[in-house]
Amino acid sequence: MVLGLAIGGYLLFIRTSHVDRQLLRNLVIQRTQVPGLRARPSLSQSIKPSSSTFKVVKDAAKSDPGSTGIYEIEWTSSNKSLFEAGILFQLLPDSQKAHTTLVDSEKQFGSKPQLTGENLAPGTSFAVSGVPGADANSYAMTDSSSGAASGYAYTVVYQTGRAVVTELLEWSNTTLSTAPADSIARSERSLLLRSEPGFSLVHTPTPVISTIVYVAVALVLAVGAYFVPEWAIAARARRRARHEEKERERARSQYRARGRRAVRRHRAPAWRQPRRR
Numbered sequence: 582m583v584l585g586l587a588i589g590g591y592l593l594f595i596r597t598s599h600v601d602r603q604l605l606r607n608l609v610i611q612r613t614q615v616p617g618l619r620a621r622p623s624l625s626q627s628i629k630p631s632s633s634t635f636k637v638v639k640d641a642a643k644s645d646p647g648s649t650g651i652y653e654i655e656w657t658s659s660n661k662s663l664f665e666a667g668i669l670f671q672l673l674p675d676s677q678k679a680h681t682t683l684v685d686s687e688k689q690f691g692s693k694p695q696l697t698g699e700n701l702a703p704g705t706s707f708a709v710s711g712v713p714g715a716d717a718n719s720y721a722m723t724d725s726s727s728g729a730a731s732g733y734a735y736t737v738v739y740q741t742g743r744a745v746v747t748e749l750l751e752w753s754n755t756t757l758s759t760a761p762a763d764s765i766a767r768s769e770r771s772l773l774l775r776s777e778p779g780f781s782l783v784h785t786p787t788p789v790i791s792t793i794v795y796v797a798v799a800l801v802l803a804v805g806a807y808f809v810p811e812w813a814i815a816a817r818a819r820r821r822a823r824h825e826e827k828e829r830e831r832a833r834s835q836y837r838a839r840g841r842r843a844v845r846r847h848r849a850p851a852w853r854q855p856r857r858r
Contacts, residue, residue, distance in 0.1 A: 582806070600782050602627040605652035608744065608776055609670045610768050613656060615761045617664050624655040624667075633671075634689070637681045641674050647783040648674040648743070664754075666765060669747040672780075676743055683740040687716050690736055690747045699751075700725050701734060707759045711767040715739035719757060730755050735762040741773040 605627055612620055628651040630642035641649040650672045658664035671686070673679040694701070704718035720734040732753040739746055746769055750762050 600646050602629075602650045602652075602782055604780075604782050605650045605670065605672065606654075608672065608773060608780060609652050609654055609668060610765070610772055611654070613666065613765055614768065615656075615666065615764050617659055617761075618656040618666055619659045622654045623657045624653065626654075627652050630671075635671075635682055635685045637678050637685070638671060638673070641678055645674040647781055648672065650782055664750075664752050666750045666761065667748070668765070668769060669749075671745040671747075672782075673743050673745070676740075679740050679743050679745050682745045683738065686745055686747050687738050690738055690749065694720075694734065694736055694749060696722070696734060696751065698725050699723070699731060699734070700728075704736075709737055709739075709759075709763050709766045712737070712739050712770050715766060717759070717762065717766075719759060719762075721757075722751070733757055735759060737762050737766045739766065739770070741770055742777045744773050744777055746770070746773075 606625065609625075611622065611625065630638050630646075630649050630651050633639055633642075633651060638649065638651070652670040652672075653667065654670075655665065655667040669690075671679075671682055673682055699722045701720040701722055704720050707717050707719055709715040709717045715737055716739065717735070717737045720736075722731045722734050723729060724731045732751065732755055735748075735750040735752070737746075737748040746766070748762060748766055748769070750765070752758070752761065
């Protein structure tokens with residue numbers, strides 16, 4: 582019984598679970614294989630799903646917070662050229678809700694995204710190798726102030742399991758090249774195929790010091806619960822035996838005392854006893 586209560590108390594008070602949205606970084610690539618981008622991201626953070634513009638994401642965050650989250654990551658250029666890449670990652674509780682989010686994402690990001698200081702020509706779709714069903718488009722960019730060609734923008738939107746990935750690249754190279762977008766999309770999908778199944782935002786830590794102290798106290802109580810009752814019964818029996826022995830000794834003392842008084846009563850007075858010569 583003590584061990585059962587100890588296990589229940591441990592799960593209730595020591596090893597508690599909570600939602601950790603920073604775990605989403607395990608589902609998003611942190612490095613790219615694209616030349617020209619810095620190795621470390623300039624931005625990598627979790628976003629509250631309640632701030633999403635999609636209703637399905639907001640509703641899912643309320644009903645199933647342990648399976649809903651948003652994460653964004655960005656890389657900047659390692660030189661002076663305009664080269665930026667970013668991923669907006671959205672995790673939903675099931676593939677059906679993810680598909681609804683995919684449709685909303687394609688409408689918002691796949692059809693000519695809004696870029697500060699840039700005008701975009703109508704998009705041209707392209708295929709992404711290794712990412713089936715991806716909605717990928719390229720857009721020629723022109724500077725909004727001068728009208729000069731400034732490069733290309735690329736968007737890739739796709740779903741893998743419960744995850745919806747939106748990828749955006751801006752490149753000052755005026756030669757069309759979908760290879761960077763293709764590389765990032767394939768790396769991200771490869772990670773999702775390995776890590777997304779069974780993934781959960783619910784984190785259950787096991788504090789080492791608290792666990793050791795708790796286990797030690799529980800073992801002491803369990804050992805005490807096993808041995809103390811037997812010791813208490815034996816101690817009570819010993820006290821009862823000592824008490825009975827004292828009662829018997831008292832009875833014997835009283836018996837001897839009554840015998841001495843009886844002898845004194847039947848003994849002749851000293852003056853009647855014969856005098857010794």
